[in-house]
Amino acid sequence: MRNRLVVGFAAVIVGFSGQALSKVTEAEAARLDKDLTPLGAEREGNAAGTIPAWTGGLKTPPANWQEGEVEVNPYPDDQAMFVINAGNLDLYRDKLSDGHVKLLQQYGPDFFMPIYQTRRTAAFPERVYEKSKENALTAELLDNGNGVRNTITTSPFPIPENGLEVIWNHILRYRGEEVSFRSASATPLTDGSYNPVVNEYDYYFAYSKRDAELDDIDNKIFYLKTDTVSPPSIAGTITLVHETLDQIRSPRLAWRYDSGSRRLRRSPNLAYETDLPNSSSLRSVDQKDMYNGAPNQYDWTLKGKREMYVPYNAYKLHDEDVVPDDVIRPRHINQALTRYELHRVWVVEAKVRTGISHIYHRRVFYVDEDSWQILMSEEYDDNGNLWRVSEAHNISYYSQPVFWTTMEMTYDLKAQRYYIDGLSDGFPAYDFNPGFRSKEFSASAARRAARR
Template identity: 80%
Template structure:
């Protein structure tokens, strides 16, 4: 196990970095499969879209003939206990038999552009954690620590993983009632990843990771609400900047509390702000411990959920989503535990994250309350996108085990495919630009 305090030099030697072209992949995963063959060798990921896909379309399933190898249920999960997270065991126990886990052939699809791999190799020998791990330096474009030595490095790998340079999309979120009824909230999202822009230098991006603007489309009571976020690399030196335009008051106001344990807007208090994207923001409220690696059944290659014909009514069920649309695979994950620091008032006393070795995407997490009880279980269902080779979420959810409710984001009601080339400019994400957009 690893912890960290004070200043830590995190870069690796050039000799260690050479492993990224040998037994490790360019992003730091084990290139080889496991001894049983149930996890295959990584041979480059899904680099070529399936013939069924056309540019501008929603991603089609590259494995249409795959069928589940077996299904883990509340009756047989003990047979697979060593490859299940505590969160998934609890979901099976509490919500079985309706909650089950169809397990498919493991396909290591995560792939990124070659220039991203080149930066990963550079970051390995240059990147360093700042004092107390509250930021990083000498890194750009992608995850800074492909050969991590502690839990903070793994979390920063997730926070700074490559998701393209820019993207625009529409999606819906919901917080279903215990009977399954729901009222979706539809938002337009616009991201500009300054940190990942090709050719950018750390000195040029003004301590920014990305800019995000969301515009609420429906329901009518919320329509016109705009949120603008400037996500910073060192959030202790320069905290996250956020503004919110309320259509009712017709004013754009700073939102200084849009961080940490604050309720995520429109989540019915079922998810905190720092759970968006599974984990985001400054890591200074927790002590982080790297627990090592495990082979786990985790959400992966969620093309059934991503299908262009799937609508919210197909996905949403009481207590949890429609598990017939899910796909779980056996993958190696880094396990990171976060323990709340003394004197910090966050609602989660302890958190456990399961981070994909092939992409640095958090695939699942567990959130514990003051008394040490498992309170919430979160999942990220991911795919490899085609128009820009990135491995990213298509749908996320947080299950509240006490309320028997959940928050879900990434629902589609016939929305267009993600646009990874919307041609944004940095000036599109200023407060004045948001104010002008609100007045149109």
């Protein structure tokens, strides 16, 4: 990467490939109560004072929010400090990703980045912090990094030593115990016209359930069921996923019920580079949630940590009064609704392993130090050209203290189109306590639900 790394971090730390990596020492883990946060971020701000110290995140919801309501903006009086555009990007290039530089150049002046005061809002339940400290002392990568052991609830490696550990921190980050919500996705044409697809999402995070033990969760991270609500042509389509912790020993299980054929079938190829359903071939399955699935197709390198302008605290996009027409524009979203802040991120590079075929030859991920959420990524083709750029716009949820996406998008620089998910049209707030049971996510339960 041509952009400089923050001083004080190793320039290149090669991703692990081989025997299980040893856990950190007790002296190292003690830093999680000192100079590091419980999840492993630096507690202190930066020397310039442009990144503040972490003081626990957004622990108390705004006074004008009530349980059951869509989250309101906790900082309604914040104004953009400045705006980065194609004309002035060279002033800020050292804090921009290559993907954002390309978006600013290719889509300017309509694509711009409003920069706001940095607010380190990421907050999680106290039990998550305690488990993070325990994981630091016990968690290990399995052979070749295809899974982890001796970890539960949240990210296993709060003090990471290589790129694989950072990616596993994202995959296993805490997103609540269960959640149900409705969301719309779209793939706008170059003129901005679109037809939304509305899905109901139900998650059951077995790995993060209170009192969960690794031996009892049957190698499962989570169960997911999606039910397509509209358009009528595909309404009633159901996808069921059992996401596994070690996907080489026990691969992801997936089923799909097609309302046309009225049959529930196994979907063994719902992984890796397969086109994400309803994405118009603009996004692969492993780009859902910015990255998911087994990491065995890539060699991973931890490039260090950088201070960067990243999407953060996207309460304008999350606002209950914002409808899809407010967000969608030709070639990219309405940037006036976005918010970017200066944060420290881990930079991880992935290169396709020898003998492996994937549409993305190289990928770069930018991972939030406070939450282990991937905030941005870049996807390169076989010729080394930047092909796609992805963003995750996140908020801190209130009913369950969780920092998670409210909207994701992938920009295809060749097609000059994009895929977007997280659109709302008067949908209810996320329900982080729907009362699911794991048996509701069996294939037979999905089959019964489809027949209704």
